Amino acid sequence: MGNSVLVFAEVKDGRVKKVALEMLSEGKKMAEKLGGDLSAVLMGSGIESLAEQLGQYGADKVYVADNEVLKDYTCDAYAKVMADLIKANEPAIVLYGATILGKDLSPRVAARVETGLASDCTDIGLDDDGKFTATRPMFAGKAYVDLSFTDSKPNMASVRPNALPVSPPDESKKAEVVKVDVNISPDDIRTTVKEVMKTAGEKPDLTEAEVIVSGGRGMKGPENFKLIEDLADVLGATVGASRAAVDAGWRTVDDQVGQTGKVVSPNLYIACGISGAIQHLAGMSTSKYIVAVNKDSEAPIFQKADYGIVDDLLKVVPVLTEEIKKLKAEG
Amino acid sequence: MNVVVCVKQVPDTESVIKVKPDGSDIITDDLKYVMNPYDEYGVEEALQIKEKFGGSVTILCMGPSRVVETIRTGLAMGADKAIHLDDPALEGGDAFATAKALAEALKGIEYDLVLCGKQAVDDDLSQTGQTLAELLGFPHASLIQKLEIADDNKSATVHCQVEGGLAVLDVSLPAVLTTQKGLNEPRYASLPGIMKAKKKPLDTKDLAALGLSADSVGCAGSKTIITKMTPPPERAAGKVIEGEGPQETVPKLVQLLREEAKVI
Ligand SMILES: Cc1cc2nc3c(=O)[nH]c(=O)nc-3n(C[C@H](O)[C@H](O)[C@H](O)COP(=O)(O)OP(=O)(O)OC[C@H]3O[C@@H](n4cnc5c(N)ncnc54)[C@H](O)[C@@H]3O)c2cc1C
Numbered sequence: 267m268g269n270s271v272l273v274f275a276e277v278k279d280g281r282v283k284k285v286a287l288e289m290l291s292e293g294k295k296m297a298e299k300l301g302g303d304l305s306a307v308l309m310g311s312g313i314e315s316l317a318e319q320l321g322q323y324g325a326d327k328v329y330v331a332d333n334e335v336l337k338d339y340t341c342d343a344y345a346k347v348m349a350d351l352i353k354a355n356e357p358a359i360v361l362y363g364a365t366i367l368g369k370d371l372s373p374r375v376a377a378r379v380e381t382g383l384a385s386d387c388t389d390i391g392l393d394d395d396g397k398f399t400a401t402r403p404m405f406a407g408k409a410y411v412d413l414s415f416t417d418s419k420p421n422m423a424s425v426r427p428n429a430l431p432v433s434p435p436d437e438s439k440k441a442e443v444v445k446v447d448v449n450i451s452p453d454d455i456r457t458t459v460k461e462v463m464k465t466a467g468e469k470p471d472l473t474e475a476e477v478i479v480s481g482g483r484g485m486k487g488p489e490n491f492k493l494i495e496d497l498a499d500v501l502g503a504t505v506g507a508s509r510a511a512v513d514a515g516w517r518t519v520d521d522q523v524g525q526t527g528k529v530v531s532p533n534l535y536i537a538c539g540i541s542g543a544i545q546h547l548a549g550m551s552t553s554k555y556i557v558a559v560n561k562d563s564e565a566p567i568f569q570k571a572d573y574g575i576v577d578d579l580l581k582v583v584p585v586l587t588e589e590i591k592k593l594k595a596e597g
Numbered sequence: 598m599n600v601v602v603c604v605k606q607v608p609d610t611e612s613v614i615k616v617k618p619d620g621s622d623i624i625t626d627d628l629k630y631v632m633n634p635y636d637e638y639g640v641e642e643a644l645q646i647k648e649k650f651g652g653s654v655t656i657l658c659m660g661p662s663r664v665v666e667t668i669r670t671g672l673a674m675g676a677d678k679a680i681h682l683d684d685p686a687l688e689g690g691d692a693f694a695t696a697k698a699l700a701e702a703l704k705g706i707e708y709d710l711v712l713c714g715k716q717a718v719d720d721d722l723s724q725t726g727q728t729l730a731e732l733l734g735f736p737h738a739s740l741i742q743k744l745e746i747a748d749d750n751k752s753a754t755v756h757c758q759v760e761g762g763l764a765v766l767d768v769s770l771p772a773v774l775t776t777q778k779g780l781n782e783p784r785y786a787s788l789p790g791i792m793k794a795k796k797k798p799l800d801t802k803d804l805a806a807l808g809l810s811a812d813s814v815g816c817a818g819s820k821t822i823i824t825k826m827t828p829p830p831e832r833a834a835g836k837v838i839e840g841e842g843p844q845e846t847v848p849k850l851v852q853l854l855r856e857e858a859k860v861i
């Protein structure tokens with residue numbers, strides 16, 4: 267088995283996702299320790315030009331699987347390309363972002379090459395003996411586990427977006443581009459994509475957002491979410507919601523944060539009119555900073571919040587929006 | 598249509614989870630167990646398919662004897678029969694080992710569709726459905742929000758959650774689909790349902806009956822190993838910002854976010 271690190275570089279709307287750069291930054295350090303190189307895989311149609319950026323972020327080699335059949339993601343096609351690459355190159359470690367796509371693809375690839383997968387990790391690293399280790403939450407973040415791997419190779423992990431830092435790019439660095447022969451017949455693809463319907467705007471998905479503003483039952487009705495949206499706009503944030511707000515029909519299921527919604531890890535999570543039920547906390551307690559606005563000083567959310575304002579959110583949120591606008595105008 | 602629903606028993610989401618001092622596991626003494634919430638959507642969907650197309654619904658559940666209660670819940674909701682994989686050697690496995698046992702249990706059974714939850718809320722792996730599909734040699738689709746079976750029962754159209762929207766896929770059957778919130782509203786078990794459940798067939802299989810070796814399943818058959826469990830990192834007690842109304846508190850908050858937290 268080799269000593270290289272392979273990163274699946276997910277592309278969305280013609281751009282490499284930030285989480286892929288996070289994986290490259292960490293992967294680079296691991297490859298250096300292992301004395302191997304760092305490679306990345308690009309898949310899609312018309313994506314070859316993105317290889318340059320991956321080189322600047324540390325990839326020594328970029329495998330480019332550029333083909334019309336890879337334009338829309340299907341697990342059958344993507345898993346085949348990944349598994350073939352892994353079999354041919356025998357990397358020691360394979361990394362994915364724990365995005366919706368990454369979490370769909372990685373277990374399938376792991377099973378195909380008969381190896382282990384540490385999913386949705388918050389940290390990864392090499393121990394003193396150079397063995398790959400991973401840390402991941404379980405029980406919705408109520409416990410954390412350290413994982414090691416048995417002899418099966420490669421060691422695979424999907425890592426939560428925003429969990430690891432991105433190192434600054436080196437614009438002089440160029441990766442070797444290796445074109446991958448894509449041998450996929452239509453029969454290999456047992457799930458055909460008929461249509462992709464967009465339901466969200468241009469904002470990053472909740473699972474990857476760096477700033478989130480969420481509203482709960484305390485919003486009182488769908489119309490008041492305008493306040494949340496205005497605040498989110500000035501912050502460049504994505505809007506989230508508690509289950510109470512979703513069940514009331516004020517927001518769609520896509521917006522739900524928590525145990526039965528999305529697990530998020532932004533740098534800043536602003537919870538407005540959310541009590542902080544254990545199932546909501548399960549989805550956002552790994553946020554770096556939590557702000558709570560709630561009129562009940564006893565609300566459990568204040569035990570998790572870094573900063574709290576005990577007041578009526580209908581009064582607080584518009585002022586917050588104005589203050590941040592002022593700040594941004596000052597630059 | 599014969600549908601198999603993989604159901605896991607998990608601690609209630611309200612549970613306070615405590616880690617044993619030696620970091621080997623959680624303390625299970627006072628835990629209340631329930632059907633994994635995502636698997637409830639699977640049971641409901643299977644029942645709706647049966648109501649429309651006929652056929653049967655089978656619950657497949659691996660775990661110690663306590664999981665029989667969860668299996669009975671599925672039967673009381675309306676499933677026809679159940680397979681219970683119960684053997685100490687099956688315990689403590691990762692997704693690979695678990696899927697291996699589940700796949701083995703499906704050998705010799707006739708089915709058109711397998712439903713799994715998108716994630717079990719205890720280990721939160723989100724892997725077993727996809728892994729099972731690979732071991733069975735079937736396609737899969739994850740995070741389904743809508744499912745329509747074609748009239749010939751040979752394929753299905755599913756709406757899957759993807760980033761920023763929904764993908765509409767045609768999937769050939771048999772397939773493994775993973776279910777989540779938004780797909781349906783799971784029914785409650787009715788009283789007659791609970792009575793009937795007691796008489797429904799429940800096939801308990803141990804390792805020997807499955808025909809697998811002890812080193813290929815459970816902890817021994819796993820590719821990843823938990824070396825240590827710890828409680829989550831403590832969040833330091835936060836500051837409640839004092840002041841007379843938003844005109845005072847909000848500027849203080851903004852200053853803290855900018856200068857202390859450096860997040861805006
Ligand atoms: C299996 C299961 C899974 C679940 N999954 C999830 C999940 O994924 N996500 C989730 O969020 N929940 C989930 N829940 C539900 C969870 O238990 C809570 O019911 C839910 O989170 C409550 O939402 P909330 O905080 O918006 O509402 P509430 O608990 O009703 O809180 C509303 C808060 O708003 C405050 N408020 C009211 N008016 C104002 C005002 N004018 N200004 C300021 N504050 C105000 C109140 O003081 C209160 O604290 C789940 C439950 C179960 C059983």
Ligand SMILES: Nc1ncnc2c1ncn2[C@@H]1O[C@H](COP(=O)(O)O)[C@@H](O)[C@H]1O
Nearest residue numbers: 603604659713714716717722723724725
């Ligand atoms: N022990 C088990 N018995 C039956 N089904 C299981 C078991 N473990 C996992 N599953 C199924 O796999 C899904 C995903 O689990 P996981 O990959 O552990 O998050 C669950 O929602 C179940 O449908």
